Amino acid sequence: MKLKKLGRTDIDVTEICLGTMTWGVQNTEEDAHRQIDYALDSGINFMDTAEVYAIPASAETYGKTENYIGTWFKKSGKRDRFILATKVSGGGNSWIRDGSRPSRRSVREAVEGSLKRLQTDYIDLYQVHYATRGHYHFGSGWTYAPHNQDKHQVPVQIEDALQGLGDMVREGKIRHIGLSNETAWGIGQWLKLADQHDLPRVASVQNEYSLLQRVFDLDLAELSHHEDVGLLAYSSLASGVITGKYLGGKVPAGTRGAIQPGGLWRNNDHSAPAVRSYIDLARKYDLDVAQLAIAFALTRPFMTSVIIGATTMDQLRTDIGAANVGLSPQILSEIEAIHRQYPRPL
Numbered sequence: 001m002k003l004k005k006l007g008r009t010d011i012d013v014t015e016i017c018l019g020t021m022t023w024g025v026q027n028t029e030e031d032a033h034r035q036i037d038y039a040l041d042s043g044i045n046f047m048d049t050a051e052v053y054a055i056p057a058s059a060e061t062y063g064k065t066e067n068y069i070g071t072w073f074k075k076s077g078k079r080d081r082f083i084l085a086t087k088v089s090g091g092g093n094s095w096i097r098d099g100s101r102p103s104r105r106s107v108r109e110a111v112e113g114s115l116k117r118l119q120t121d122y123i124d125l126y127q128v129h130y131a132t133r134g135h136y137h138f139g140s141g142w143t144y145a146p147h148n149q150d151k152h153q154v155p156v157q158i159e160d161a162l163q164g165l166g167d168m169v170r171e172g173k174i175r176h177i178g179l180s181n182e183t184a185w186g187i188g189q190w191l192k193l194a195d196q197h198d199l200p201r202v203a204s205v206q207n208e209y210s211l212l213q214r215v216f217d218l219d220l221a222e223l224s225h226h227e228d229v230g231l232l233a234y235s236s237l238a239s240g241v242i243t244g245k246y247l248g249g250k251v252p253a254g255t256r257g258a259i260q261p262g263g264l265w266r267n268n269d270h271s272a273p274a275v276r277s278y279i280d281l282a283r284k285y286d287l288d289v290a291q292l293a294i295a296f297a298l299t300r301p302f303m304t305s306v307i308i309g310a311t312t313m314d315q316l317r318t319d320i321g322a323a324n325v326g327l328s329p330q331i332l333s334e335i336e337a338i339h340r341q342y343p344r345p346l
Contacts, residue, residue, distance in 0.1 A: 007203030024054025107164030230304030
């Protein structure tokens with residue numbers, strides 16, 4: 001398992017990161033512990049969660065995933081074997097601090113809550129889950145309206161949250177900070193304010209990246225290169241859509257599509273031809289399409305780690321195994337040809 005530097009920090013993380021958001025709805029505590037054990041035995045040292053997990057998010061499932069990780073840490077005594085990442089909610093969920101946005105005060109409350117659930121005294125990477133001003137993630141790219149943002153208030157809110165994160169770093173409760181579901185301009189603001197006020201520097205950004213969603217290839221890739229803000233990619237299988245299991249209107253029992261109505265926005269008439277093309281390509285070279293998708297993400301120069309998520313052990317084994325799949329120049333060329341034909345099939 002290859003190691004990658006996390007931004008400009010002294011931390012090395014594995015190129016595969018264990019994602020956890022299904023734990024507490026689709027997966028039991030026992031399932032979660034089994035997945036952690038297997039990931040560790042496979043050489044993975046990086047695990048990502050969030051205070052809002054499990055997903056689908058609700059007041060009833062809030063914090064369950066962190067609780068499961070915490071009980072594993074307590075049972076195993078192996079907290080030191082993982083680089084642990086979690087996230088503060090970006091606001092809007094009424095059951096999380098009344099829906100408030102991250103601020104100097106709320107960041108402290110959120111961090112201390114996560115530490116308690118995780119049964120640890122520090123978090124390696126603490127991320128802001130999503131931009132509070134509106135963004136183009138979670139399928140909202142077609143209605144993205146940055147001209148409606150308050151250009152004066154947004155930097156004030158970012159600085160306030162950054163001050164809170166600085167407090168937590170100084171107190172040793174978090175080591176480094178990151179962002180999630182951010183834009184190039186947004187990351188630039190966090191970097192600028194950190195430099196101006198001697199506050200923690202963003203080490204990474206956790207955004208979606210897959211064969212179907214390659215927004216990061218453009219200005220975000222340029223920012224990543226010059227500022228050493230690496231990508232932690234989520235949904236590299238497009239919530240399972242890339243495997244083809246939802247083609248033809250199918251919604252298999254127990255899948256995300258069955259559990260979270262409306263959550264399969266990546267599965268539509270535009271994506272179906274692209275999915276079929278990638279499946280055909282994988283078959284042509286005797287590859288598993290899930291491994292093709294993850295292996296492709298791992299080739300990207302801006303990639304720090306690909307976050308995998310699995311509800312079964314077979315899926316977990318397949319996803320981790322993608323780290324050992326090499327893609328020839330010919331396969332990469334054919335991927336680019338499909339991407340040229342279907343550049344934004346969402």
